Amino acid sequence: MSTDWDVVVVGAGIAGLTAARACAERDLRVVAHDALAPGGQLINLGALADWPGPPTTGPDLMGALLTDVMDRGVEIAYGEVTGLRADPLTVEAAEGPVTTRAVVVATGRRPGRLDVPGADAWEGRGLSHCATCDGPLHAGREVVVVGDDEWTAREALELAGIAKRVTLVGAAPGWSASSTRRLAEAVEVRTGTVTALEGDGTLGAVRLADGEVLDASGVFVYTHADPRSELLDGLPADAAVWSAGDVTGADRTLLTAAADGLRAGLAVVARLEES
Structure with a gap:
């Protein structure tokens, strides 16, 4: 045919x-x-x-x-x-x-999503999915990256060259040994989950399940993609x-x-x- x-x-x-x-x-x-x-x-x-x-x-x-x-x-x-x-x-x-x-x-x-009430409302106001696209908006500031795979690690390392501080939060980190070594030199890695995003108009902080609040002008999300x-x-x-x-x-x-x-x-x- x-x-x-x-x-x-x-x-x-x-x-x-x-x-x-x-x-x-x-x-x-x-x-x-x-x-x-x-x-x-x-x-x-x-x-x-x-x-x-x-x-x-x-x-x-x-x-x-x-x-x-x-x-x-x-x-x-x-x-x-x-x-x-x-x-x-x-x-x-x-x-x-x-x-x-x-x-x-x-x-x-x-794109990744956060299993957090109201997370979608933060799109464009601090919530992002692309380090190269939106990382420069947070130059010299603190950001949080959420995810646990190799792609997440790669994005966190990209942001480490832009932001003042990068905290990577993952429930069950599964990136490679080579990424683990590179992350240790440039990124603070935390095992845990995000429970809330906070701010007045634009993102100002990320709350973790253990109750800690991390200052952050941006959160880069790669979970549930x-x-x-x-x-x-x-x-x-x-x-x-x-x-x-x-x-x-x-x-x-x-x-x-x-x-x-x-x-x-x-x-x-x-x-x-x-x-």
């Missing part, structure tokens, strides 16, 4: 574009959709200390990857994908439905649809996302070459 595309990738971050490249290398017709602009989390990152090869930044790495995939014939489409249908496999894209032989869903995660996996709901088990990157619930690291994108891309290639 003729289709509009061989492969549709939903989400043009590092996982999605790595999958797109793997498919395009086999001369498949590939389009990568993104609701806003290509880049995902990469465009919000500064220096990438854990990326192999010459020193680079998130935007520079994304620019190189985007140029690479476009040179290989991948088309970039803008707009939100709202649904997937099987038999025939159809993507409900911004420009209308398109048919495809395979789909890779790389839609990432939602749920996968954006709705597109995968209700699809038959044998559908030619793969997920890649943060949407799988895997550890939030760039290397993990890139490796997962490659895995998904190669799986698509194998499936389509068999059919």
